Amino acid sequence: MSERLVVLGSKGGPAIRPGGPSPTASLLEIGGRRIVIDCGLGVSRGLVEAGMALPQLDLVVITHLHSDHVLELGPLIHTAWTAGLKTPVEVWGPVGTQALWDGFLASLAYDIDLRIDDEGRPDICDLVQVSEFGEGVLIESEGLTVEALRVEHPPVTECYAIKISHAGRVIVFSADTAYYPPLGEFAQGADILVHEAMHPDGVDRLVARTGNGDRLKAHLLASHTMAADVGRIATQAQAGHLVLNHLVPADDPQITEADWTRELYATWDGPLTIGRDGLSLPLPPSKPQRKSA
Numbered sequence: 001m002s003e004r005l006v007v008l009g010s011k012g013g014p015a016i017r018p019g020g021p022s023p024t025a026s027l028l029e030i031g032g033r034r035i036v037i038d039c040g041l042g043v044s045r046g047l048v049e050a051g052m053a054l055p056q057l058d059l060v061v062i063t064h065l066h067s068d069h070v071l072e073l074g075p076l077i078h079t080a081w082t083a084g085l086k087t088p089v090e091v092w093g094p095v096g097t098q099a100l101w102d103g104f105l106a107s108l109a110y111d112i113d114l115r116i117d118d119e120g121r122p123d124i125c126d127l128v129q130v131s132e133f134g135e136g137v138l139i140e141s142e143g144l145t146v147e148a149l150r151v152e153h154p155p156v157t158e159c160y161a162i163k164i165s166h167a168g169r170v171i172v173f174s175a176d177t178a179y180y181p182p183l184g185e186f187a188q189g190a191d192i193l194v195h196e197a198m199h200p201d202g203v204d205r206l207v208a209r210t211g212n213g214d215r216l217k218a219h220l221l222a223s224h225t226m227a228a229d230v231g232r233i234a235t236q237a238q239a240g241h242l243v244l245n246h247l248v249p250a251d252d253p254q255i256t257e258a259d260w261t262r263e264l265y266a267t268w269d270g271p272l273t274i275g276r277d278g279l280s281l282p283l284p285p286s287k288p289q290r291k292s293a
Helices: 043-049 073-082 097-107 109-119 182-186 200-210 213-223 227-237 257-264
Strands: 004-009 025-030 033-039 059-061 089-093 128-132 136-141 144-150 160-166 169-173 192-198 242-248 272-274 279-282
Touching: 004 043, 004 192, 004 242, 025 043, 025 160, 025 169, 033 043, 033 073, 043 073, 059 073, 073 089, 073 097, 089 097, 089 136, 097 109, 097 128, 144 182, 160 182, 182 227, 192 200, 192 227, 200 213, 200 242, 227 242, 227 257, 242 257, 257 272
Parallel strands: 033 059, 059 089, 089 128, 169 192, 192 242, 242 272
Antiparallel strands: 004 025, 004 279, 025 033, 136 144, 144 160, 160 169
């Protein structure tokens, strides 16, 4: 299995528009695992178009329960199941994830029961294990470590950056967050830092287009990170490669890659990639592990 990071959905917020990007989701293939980070609308299609067979799904991590990160969690697993999923899927998410999954199962009970009886499928309930987490180490298994850091995304209190390590490589996903310097320490030395970003010139136009006026703008400013501050986090972390994702705005033709780059290079001088749906980046090769004395 090739090891790679794929941006499946690069847009911040739940709205979708003609020809525009999908909400947030990523695929990380590392250490023989296929890890989906967040499940915004379009994640199933994004995985298929990235070349991953849905029955290979085995690990999902949800950073928080805003709809643009979790709306397609149940449909993804169900679609993988109808495509032939027979092996277990681990789902890790904050408090409330179990209730979300249980509610999805209840809503699709007629279809699920019918397919088990009529098509001989395994019981989907037996395939999925949901674990709810807070800060700390979530997984240590066969050289893979997954850790979580609570970040600032008011009014959501259960929102977590995710760090995934394997064979000396470290990939960090910021989740949704205001400028939060402890994240720079959490991501120290990351080979790839995937961080949300907001462009100052696009905020007012986004608010005018979306509605909700001053309240939406206040939320954006209090809960998300301006591009220049993303650069500060990446610089603090001494990251090897910065990838912008969860772009706000992501579908404003007046905000180009050059505009994002200009904002970032005021505070960051390393490799930079502006996320877009379907973007695939190879992971760096494994690094020698230090042996303890």
